[in-house]
Amino acid sequence: MNNQLQVNLSEIVAFAEKHAEENIAFIQFLKQLNTETLDAIVHTLNEQIAPKIDCTICGNCCKSLMINVTEKEADALSNHLELSREKFDKQYLEKGSSGMMLINTIPCHFLEENKCTVYEYRFEGCKEFPAMHLPHFQQRLFTVFMHYDRCPIIFNVVEELKVETKFMRNYEL
């Protein structure tokens, strides 16, 4: 694996724009691979790459994603913040188009200096993102590439995946 990881978000965005067509071809290529083999490669790359990227320096998911909140999560966090559910909902939540509750600001209210101030009470989506450890990578290609230019972990895993799967990549990051 290339030891040099790209963590500069503006360079990642510029790179993603420049390589948009290549990524469309890569998605088609990935769809042809054996799903278990692909998961195994992605999980290995994620284990190598994720620990080398400092999320407290990045914080970009908390600054750019819509965060879903369940009733149970809202109950737990409102208790922790010593707010009634009514006050908590008014202050922090809105209803999304699907009827699901969402945090009502982007960046998230609870991010301060790139750190989550409610870490123990953060939501399931926060814990799961960027989800490169999950199975069925092939079924999640749309969301993976939706977040490719937003998350350095996803970006670097995908770029190394091009090498590991022997998809063409003739450049250094």
Ligand code: SF4
């Ligand atoms: S709750 Fe914490 S981890 Fe989740 S988006 Fe907000 S700041 Fe980030």
Ligand code: SF4
């Ligand atoms: S998960 Fe990705 S986007 Fe979120 S802080 Fe870590 S590197 Fe940044």
